Amino acid sequence: MSDANGTGEEKPRGLDFIRQIIKDDLDSGRVQQVVTRFPPEPNGYLHIGHAKAFSLSFSVTEEFGGICRLRYDDTNPEKEDEEFVRVIEEDIRWMGFEWEGEPRHASSYFGQFYDWAVELVKAGKAYVDHQSPAEIIENRGTPTIPGINSPYRDRSEEENLEILEKMRSGELDEGACVLRAKIAMDHVNILMRDPSMYRIRKETHHQTGNEWCIYPMYDFAHGYEDAIEGVTHSLCSLEFENHRPLYDWFIENVSVPHRPHQYEFARLNLTHTIMSKRYLRKLVEENYVHGWDDPRMPTIRGMRRRGYPSTAIRKFIEEIGVSKVNSLVDVEFLNFHVREELNRKAQRRMAVLNPLKLTITNWPEGKIDTFTAENNPGDPDAGTREISFTGELWVEQDDYMDEAPRKWFRMAPGKEIRLKYAYYVTVNDAVRDDSGEPVELLCSYDPESRGGDTPDGRKVKGTLHWLSCHDAVDAEVRLYDHLITLEDVSKVEEGKEFLDYVNPESEIIVSNAKVEPALAAAVPEERYQFMRSGYYVADSADHVPGEKPVFNRIVGLRDSWAKIARKG
RNA sequence: UAGGACGUCGGCAAGCGGUAAGCCACCGGGUUUUGAUCCCGGCAUUCGCAGGUUCGAUUCCUGCCGUCCUAGCCA
Numbered sequence A: 001m002s003d004a005n006g007t008g009e010e011k012p013r014g015l016d017f018i019r020q021i022i023k024d025d026l027d028s029g030r031v032q033q034v035v036t037r038f039p040p041e042p043n044g045y046l047h048i049g050h051a052k053a054f055s056l057s058f059s060v061t062e063e064f065g066g067i068c069r070l071r072y073d074d075t076n077p078e079k080e081d082e083e084f085v086r087v088i089e090e091d092i093r094w095m096g097f098e099w100e101g102e103p104r105h106a107s108s109y110f111g112q113f114y115d116w117a118v119e120l121v122k123a124g125k126a127y128v129d130h131q132s133p134a135e136i137i138e139n140r141g142t143p144t145i146p147g148i149n150s151p152y153r154d155r156s157e158e159e160n161l162e163i164l165e166k167m168r169s170g171e172l173d174e175g176a177c178v179l180r181a182k183i184a185m186d187h188v189n190i191l192m193r194d195p196s197m198y199r200i201r202k203e204t205h206h207q208t209g210n211e212w213c214i215y216p217m218y219d220f221a222h223g224y225e226d227a228i229e230g231v232t233h234s235l236c237s238l239e240f241e242n243h244r245p246l247y248d249w250f251i252e253n254v255s256v257p258h259r260p261h262q263y264e265f266a267r268l269n270l271t272h273t274i275m276s277k278r279y280l281r282k283l284v285e286e287n288y289v290h291g292w293d294d295p296r297m298p299t300i301r302g303m304r305r306r307g308y309p310s311t312a313i314r315k316f317i318e319e320i321g322v323s324k325v326n327s328l329v330d331v332e333f334l335n336f337h338v339r340e341e342l343n344r345k346a347q348r349r350m351a352v353l354n355p356l357k358l359t360i361t362n363w364p365e366g367k368i369d370t371f372t373a374e375n376n377p378g379d380p381d382a383g384t385r386e387i388s389f390t391g392e393l394w395v396e397q398d399d400y401m402d403e404a405p406r407k408w409f410r411m412a413p414g415k416e417i418r419l420k421y422a423y424y425v426t427v428n429d430a431v432r433d434d435s436g437e438p439v440e441l442l443c444s445y446d447p448e449s450r451g452g453d454t455p456d457g458r459k460v461k462g463t464l465h466w467l468s469c470h471d472a473v474d475a476e477v478r479l480y481d482h483l484i485t486l487e488d489v490s491k492v493e494e495g496k497e498f499l500d501y502v503n504p505e506s507e508i509i510v511s512n513a514k515v516e517p518a519l520a521a522a523v524p525e526e527r528y529q530f531m532r533s534g535y536y537v538a539d540s541a542d543h544v545p546g547e548k549p550v551f552n553r554i555v556g557l558r559d560s561w562a563k564i565a566r567k568g
Numbered sequence B: 001u002a003g004g005a006c007g008u009c010g011g012c013a014a015g016c017g018g019u020a021a022g023c024c025a026c027c028g029g030g031u032u033u034u035g036a037u038c039c040c041g042g043c044a045u046u047c048g049c050a051g052g053u054u055c056g057a058u059u060c061c062u063g064c065c066g067u068c069c070u071a072g073c074c075a
Helices: A017-028 A048-064 A083-094 A106-122 A133-138 A157-169 A218-229 A238-252 A277-285 A300-306 A310-320 A331-345 A560-567
Strands: A035-038 A067-072 A126-129 A178-181 A196-200 A214-216 A233-237 A261-265 A347-349 A355-360 A369-374 A384-389 A392-396 A416-419 A424-432 A438-446 A473-480 A507-515 A527-530 A534-538 A550-556
Touching: A017 A048, A017 A233, A017 A261, A035 A048, A035 A218, A035 A233, A048 A067, A048 A233, A048 A300, A048 A310, A067 A083, A067 A106, A067 A218, A083 A300, A106 A126, A106 A157, A106 A178, A106 A196, A106 A214, A106 A218, A126 A157, A157 A196, A196 A218, A214 A218, A218 A233, A218 A238, A233 A238, A238 A261, A300 A550, A310 A331, A331 A527, A331 A534, A331 A550, A355 A507, A527 A550
Parallel strands: A035 A067, A233 A261, A347 A527, A355 A438, A473 A550
Antiparallel strands: A126 A178, A178 A196, A196 A214, A355 A392, A369 A384, A416 A424, A424 A438, A473 A507, A527 A534, A534 A550
């Protein structure tokens, strides 16, 4: 596509640092086959930030001939649920990826984790601590003040083993104690100041039921999960950089079957988009949106319902690249990729969002004319369809102005325009309501201009879309805009919270739109270009073919008139 | 006044000691029965700043500045 020099050669983009590392490891023989994993916690819906992460892990193995697994990081029974598992799998598949084998569960390794915890205790590298959470925090110190050793830090191996077994067997209450790694309370990295390994939680786990009442912490478990699965490159986001020494410490102090390595890259941030699970949940629970699949949500389900093709999302992710720079990507860049794909693939149709009656006063009574319309001017294989034309039409309200500004190509008193595929038409008069607003345009047409050209070769600047009143179909069209008005959602002003930036006009329901008869038969999730307007998708939930057409605007067309109008 | 990471065009992002790729945005122009698409052209004498090494530095070294991450019995 960017083969601008015409030689057939294109300078390839350099490998990103992750791919470079993998290539080097493969070239040097350090690893034979690259193995990655995508480890979501089953406690919510996946969003485009997750999509960036799993696209990387999956793509890298496709490119280098490795394997990528799906693993649920279900080490905390409190907020997790089986319900999310199905959704996660469906979303990943919709994005076009397939994991190796059956999905794994961190919870299925609980027995092994326990054995390794015992191994650490026996090596004098872990201990049971009875300090309260508050005491533990108190004694952890700060970035500049070293922590203080727990009074339980040096008890005997036998005692530790005995209490750990009591923790496991359920003899101890929640919060009574935790198992901690014995590293160093004065470590410069606070995460290394004797991190917790196990906490007691008497909660039913969605996979292991009541088998366990102690649950491993992320740092203790994650590297082991990778080790068990033979993961070579454990990719995660930048905020885990500080965790890497811990990841390595747990692996190095126990007899693991394999030595994985963690690499961190920058997570995705998009303008006008919140990615925090907590806030997304809030939007749903407090009814700012209609659900996790609301077309305004950045969840994969939301984007799917909005009509974004997964291939366009993938192209976008590919194009923004992978680096360690904390960046903020313009959401318009995503929209660019959506338009680019839809321009190639979406069939064109005519639809009038805000109908204004146009009557051709010199049209022969009862005559119906028929024209052949291209389904996609850029793709002859897309074929054609028949559209019919009469003297009573619907046109777009916005295409008429009583007093036209300079450079206005569209309808105005006395101005001649072309109705796409049909005829040249001139506005002669307007019927108005009590407030003076035009409710019907009275026009004359030039019979010589059939098909959109005249024998005398005269030109018109404007070509407008239209619908014939006799066969136009009523439809509901939903228009979407940024859910959050704030460009950089990390820059919430003092005294405000992000909910103050929810855009009240992010969803506009147009209930009296008119569409081509061909659109009534659209299949849910089918995408079209409404000419001169934008790209739309038949809603997956509410559109009923042949009965109730409902379309969502995916993204508008580029609008250079808006730019001209703005400049005056 | 801790440790770690990161700073290349308005936004992403290549560059790996030999004299600043690409994409988006933006600005011009052309084609067009979608003011869409498409096509052509423009858009960093400069790489956070200051020194140093070198024939030569965005690339190596030193110092400074800025941003982000870290003190859950969350992940």
